[in-house]
Amino acid sequence: xxxxxxxxxxxxxxxxxxxxxxxxxxxxxxxxxxxxxxxxxxxxxxxxxxxxxxxxxxxxxxxxxxxxxxxxxxxxxxxxxxxxxxxxxxxxxxxxxxxxxxxxxxxxxxxxxxxx
Amino acid sequence: xxxxxxxxxxxxxxxxxxxxxxxxxxxxxxxxxxxxxxxxxxxxxxxxxxxxxxxxxxxxxxxxxxxxxxxxxxxxxxxxxxxxxxxxxxxxxxxxxxxxxxxxxxxxxxxxxxx
Numbered sequence: 001x002x003x004x005x006x007x008x009x010x011x012x013x014x015x016x017x018x019x020x021x022x023x024x025x026x027x028x029x030x031x032x033x034x035x036x037x038x039x040x041x042x043x044x045x046x047x048x049x050x051x052x053x054x055x056x057x058x059x060x061x062x063x064x065x066x067x068x069x070x071x072x073x074x075x076x077x078x079x080x081x082x083x084x085x086x087x088x089x090x091x092x093x094x095x096x097x098x099x100x101x102x103x104x105x106x107x108x109x110x111x112x113x114x115x116x
Numbered sequence: 117x118x119x120x121x122x123x124x125x126x127x128x129x130x131x132x133x134x135x136x137x138x139x140x141x142x143x144x145x146x147x148x149x150x151x152x153x154x155x156x157x158x159x160x161x162x163x164x165x166x167x168x169x170x171x172x173x174x175x176x177x178x179x180x181x182x183x184x185x186x187x188x189x190x191x192x193x194x195x196x197x198x199x200x201x202x203x204x205x206x207x208x209x210x211x212x213x214x215x216x217x218x219x220x221x222x223x224x225x226x227x228x229x230x231x
Contacts (some may be wrong), residue, residue, distance in 0.1 A: 107159040
């Protein structure tokens with residue numbers, strides 16, 4: 001069973017506030033990802049990381065930033081939230097190579113952000 | 117053309133029937149193919165993955181892959197009301213900057229199984 005945790009699960013916040021969505025995994029996975037998903041829409045990759053001090057932007061342009069200072073922790077930050085940032089944010093991780101690496105992503109429960 | 121295309125549905129089937137979900141992808145270099153199930157308000161969970169052409173069976177689920185046609189399908193036998201969810205097809209295309217490390221998802225097909 002995957003051990004990947006996201007907090008907060010739900011957040012309602014006013015425009016202009018700075019927010020950080022936390023994501024932690026206890027599986028020792030090197031690769032971690034942030035996806036954004038609007039209702040009825042596909043998941044869009046916004047950030048990913050291969051390991052400590054490695055971060056890359058994904059397919060969908062995002063005003064958010066990420067950091068990877070520790071293997072288990074991959075927080076996402078919005079410096080100034082806007083209503084257009086309202087969405088579900090999903091964090092995921094993946095096993096690091098070897099025969100057990102099927103390519104499967106393990107997802108956290110998600111953080112649903114509403115910006116008023 | 118979207119990288120991964122699925123019919124959004126809903127696909128409605130009666131309990132006990134076979135549900136057939138389809139997916140096409142555009143990148144011929146894609147290496148692995150995944151089916152995730154997502155209940156409303158929840159995060160995706162893996163149903164099956166497949167790498168090679170042909171069929172792969174796991175319980176009531178069968179994944180089918182045809183790389184020449186760039187087509188992946190998922191069959192659910194003896195469908196149950198608890199199978200009602202959105203089914204997401206995902207592929208890992210080859211990217212210049214990330215290799216095969218990322219997954220691209222389709223929009224998903226909503227399946228409704230009526231008792």
